[in-house]
Amino acid sequence: MSEVSVLPLPMRELRDFEEKNTLLSWLSSCDHKQLGILYLLTALGFFIIGGCEALFMRIQLAVPSNHFLKPEAYDQLFTLHGTTMIFLVVVPTLLGLSMYLVPLMIGARDVAFPRLNALGYWLLLFGGVFLYTSIFFGNAPDMGWFSYAPLSEKPYSSLPGVDFWALGLFSIGIGTLASGINLIVTVFTMRAPGVTMKRLPLFAWMTMVNSFLIVFALPALNASLAMLLIDRGLHARFFTPDTGGSPILWQHFFWSFGHPEVYIMVLPAFGIISEVVPVFSRQPIFGYGFVAASTVAIALLSFAVWAHHMFAVGLGHAMDIFFAFGSMLIAVPTGIKIFNWVFTMWNGSIRFTTAMKFATAFLVEFTVGGLSGVIFAVVPMDWQLTDTYVIVAHIHYVLFGGTMFAIFAGVYYWWPKMSGRMLSERLGTWHFWTTVLGFNLTFFVQHMLGVAGMTRRVWTYPAMPHWGLLNMISTLGAFLLAGSTVLLFWNMLRSRRHGHIAGPNPWEAWTLEWATSSPPPLYNFAQIPPVHGPRPLWDLHHPDQQDRYLNK
Amino acid sequence: MDVQLLENSAEGLLQKKTLLATLLFVSSEAIFFACLIAAYVYYASSSPAGPNAQKVLDPLKTGFYTACLLSSSLTVFFAERAQRKRKPGLSRWLAATMGLGAIFLYGEMHEYHRLLNENVTISRNLFGSTYYTLTGFHALHVTIGLILLGIMLVISLKKKMFKPQQSALECISYYWHFVDVVWVAVFSVVYLWSTQ
Numbered sequence: 001m002s003e004v005s006v007l008p009l010p011m012r013e014l015r016d017f018e019e020k021n022t023l024l025s026w027l028s029s030c031d032h033k034q035l036g037i038l039y040l041l042t043a044l045g046f047f048i049i050g051g052c053e054a055l056f057m058r059i060q061l062a063v064p065s066n067h068f069l070k071p072e073a074y075d076q077l078f079t080l081h082g083t084t085m086i087f088l089v090v091v092p093t094l095l096g097l098s099m100y101l102v103p104l105m106i107g108a109r110d111v112a113f114p115r116l117n118a119l120g121y122w123l124l125l126f127g128g129v130f131l132y133t134s135i136f137f138g139n140a141p142d143m144g145w146f147s148y149a150p151l152s153e154k155p156y157s158s159l160p161g162v163d164f165w166a167l168g169l170f171s172i173g174i175g176t177l178a179s180g181i182n183l184i185v186t187v188f189t190m191r192a193p194g195v196t197m198k199r200l201p202l203f204a205w206m207t208m209v210n211s212f213l214i215v216f217a218l219p220a221l222n223a224s225l226a227m228l229l230i231d232r233g234l235h236a237r238f239f240t241p242d243t244g245g246s247p248i249l250w251q252h253f254f255w256s257f258g259h260p261e262v263y264i265m266v267l268p269a270f271g272i273i274s275e276v277v278p279v280f281s282r283q284p285i286f287g288y289g290f291v292a293a294s295t296v297a298i299a300l301l302s303f304a305v306w307a308h309h310m311f312a313v314g315l316g317h318a319m320d321i322f323f324a325f326g327s328m329l330i331a332v333p334t335g336i337k338i339f340n341w342v343f344t345m346w347n348g349s350i351r352f353t354t355a356m357k358f359a360t361a362f363l364v365e366f367t368v369g370g371l372s373g374v375i376f377a378v379v380p381m382d383w384q385l386t387d388t389y390v391i392v393a394h395i396h397y398v399l400f401g402g403t404m405f406a407i408f409a410g411v412y413y414w415w416p417k418m419s420g421r422m423l424s425e426r427l428g429t430w431h432f433w434t435t436v437l438g439f440n441l442t443f444f445v446q447h448m449l450g451v452a453g454m455t456r457r458v459w460t461y462p463a464m465p466h467w468g469l470l471n472m473i474s475t476l477g478a479f480l481l482a483g484s485t486v487l488l489f490w491n492m493l494r495s496r497r498h499g500h501i502a503g504p505n506p507w508e509a510w511t512l513e514w515a516t517s518s519p520p521p522l523y524n525f526a527q528i529p530p531v532h533g534p535r536p537l538w539d540l541h542h543p544d545q546q547d548r549y550l551n552k
Numbered sequence: 553m554d555v556q557l558l559e560n561s562a563e564g565l566l567q568k569k570t571l572l573a574t575l576l577f578v579s580s581e582a583i584f585f586a587c588l589i590a591a592y593v594y595y596a597s598s599s600p601a602g603p604n605a606q607k608v609l610d611p612l613k614t615g616f617y618t619a620c621l622l623s624s625s626l627t628v629f630f631a632e633r634a635q636r637k638r639k640p641g642l643s644r645w646l647a648a649t650m651g652l653g654a655i656f657l658y659g660e661m662h663e664y665h666r667l668l669n670e671n672v673t674i675s676r677n678l679f680g681s682t683y684y685t686l687t688g689f690h691a692l693h694v695t696i697g698l699i700l701l702g703i704m705l706v707i708s709l710k711k712k713m714f715k716p717q718q719s720a721l722e723c724i725s726y727y728w729h730f731v732d733v734v735w736v737a738v739f740s741v742v743y744l745w746s747t748q
Contacts, residue, residue: 022691112569112573113569113573116573177580181573181576181577181580184576185572185573185576188572189565189568189569215576215579215580216579216583217582219583219587220578220583220587221589222584223584223585224587225590226588226689227588227685230674230681230685231681234675235674235675236674236675236680236681236684236685237675237677237681238591238678238681238682238685242677243677244598244601244677245595245678245681246594249594253587253591532740
């Protein structure tokens with residue numbers, strides 16, 4: 001064996017995370033924890049921007065016939081708000097949590113491809129910054145976040161806003177795709193001994209399924225963006241109706257990405273809830289297999305329902321029935337999850353920490369959003385209500401009442417792990433109640449506005465009966481919501497200096513990320529406890545009461 | 553002996569990771585091309601005015617270049633086998649693959665040149681838009697494949713400097729087969745189906 005002379009892997013010295021916490025160490029980092037935090041901070045920055053855009057819109061709509069903003073500015077604001085919140089806030093937050101937590105949950109040192117992870121993050125940041133530079137080059141995009149043709153085409157949008165939008169999303173899309181591939185490979189190949197797929201924490205399960213959605217849905221966005229850019233740059237004719245192109249084709253392409261995207265934004269949120277609810281109910285998750293399997297069912301169904309965004313087009317009777325049925329079918333696996341979470345809480349000794357409060361509120365708000373979703377799957381209802389404020393209320397109940405509430409639950413739950421210090425529960429309770437109140441004030445009345453006939457994306461409105469009052473309530477709610485978010489920021493800043501030291505496992509949780517110090521060292525684990533089931537830390541601390549029915 | 557084992561297991565994990573990532577990447581790319589092909593089929597069946605596939609494309613000539621591209625799948629397989637079995641011929645097979653790929657690209661450029669002379673451009677009509685977008689993105693992928701193969705060729709020629717990694721060549725060959733399979737679909741749809 002003479003050829004065995006050199007070590008195969010150059011053993012470079014690992015940089016010490018704590019000691020060299022410099023700016024350069026963050027900018028050049030390939031560590032999944034640092035990149036996860038970078039994702040979260042980036043999302044936080046864009047959350048502030050997107051939130052301010054929303055406030056400007058609500059000020060404009062507070063009273064009838066208002067002239068606070070110009071109509072052009074209003075169009076740019078709702079386009080940027082939608083694009084920012086979806087692509088630069090919700091998705092990066094969920095990716096950041098996944099990147100930080102999945103390797104810890106499966107007992108790995110890092111993700112499968114640390115440098116690809118960095119590439120994904122920087123592409124995302126670049127795309128976001130690029131999107132916003134459009135403001136300095138004439139105009140921001142103003143055609144709505146789904147950019148319907150022919151409005152997005154050159155004859156109708158001659159300024160470069162649409163190009164900035166498309167190129168920015170292209171970069172974000174490729175970055176997200178890289179992260180999706182990375183997460184799947186991490187879950188499939190990097191699990192510590194004993195962590196089988198049947199013992200995987202549900203957050204990791206859902207992140208993995210979610211990553212498959214990313215891998216198969218994002219290319220449809222990239223393809224449609226490529227065609228749009230070729231249309232605009234090279235005068236091709238894909239989506240211009242006057243020369244035979246079909247705007248409907250854009251809608252098909254965009255929504256065949258856009259509907260899976262909805263689940264890309266909600267599946268990891270389901271994962272957070274599936275971690276938080278059992279820990280604070282002091283019971284293992286009810287029906288682990290059903291929660292995991294229903295995730296797969298949602299993912300598969302999500303590819304076959306995109307045309308329910310397009311009922312107003314008039315696709316024909318057969319298509320309408322097919323897509324209405326498919327969309328209603330999604331309520332089944334989603335309902336299974338809701339029941340599983342409720343039964344996890346059933347007879348548990350519930351600890352209503354802030355995280356648990358948000359998780360409980362998630363169940364209520366998300367169910368409201370889900371129910372209005374099922375109503376939209378009924379084609380005649382959709383014809384009546386589409387493009388009114390009911391759809392605005394629906395999307396915000398799903399994405400704010402659903403995903404953001406889950407993210408808040410996740411932030412309160414994992415903040416001690418990431419920062420080493422606890423958040424204040426007293427401030428958290430204030431944050432929780434102001435959020436619930438502000439959120440419902442803002443968006444519940446929008447259901448009524450929509451039924452009363454107010455269409456979305458209008459710059460202002462005449463003084464119709466009740467419209468002024470309902471809009472004023474909505475605006476006041478939005479400011480309360482903004483105030484509640486300030487409480488969260490204050491809580492975070494305060495915790496950095498004055499928060500109680502968390503210790504490795506402040507919540508007495510059971511998954512592997514709590515088996516190491518808070519924050520974890522660069523190498524994550526000095527020693528990984530033996531894993532015999534989905535709750536390794538429970539088994540470790542209660543060797544005589546192991547989860548018999550869980551550990552197979 | 554332990555170092556050998558360590559090397560094998562590290563290489564084994566790397567191989568597993570990169571192959572899985574390549575498969576995911578390639579299936580994602582397949583959806584991308586599926587969308588472009590769908591756009592082509594959608595507009596071809598609505599038979600736009602002006603030039604179309606039946607009038608301007610030459611399936612026979614492109615058929616020859618297609619044969620070149622498809623046989624390059626075979627040569628890259630031989631290259632990979634040579635490396636796996638540690639037999640000579642890696643560089644030769646890589647060079648042959650690159651040559652066949654380059655012939656295909658030359659054929660594509662030749663066809664573009666002829667079409668542009670006949671004033672069939674991307675902005676002429678929907679046939680032009682869909683045809684150039686679809687074949688253009690494919691040609692871009694062939695070009696990227698040639699660059700990757702070129703890097704492998706340089707590595708294989710400078711054995712003293714680099715140790716060629718089995719998994720790298722395997723990934724590139726997966727990608728190259730994928731580019732070929734996409735072309736089979738494009739050729740069938742654009743040159744065979746729509747020239748009928």
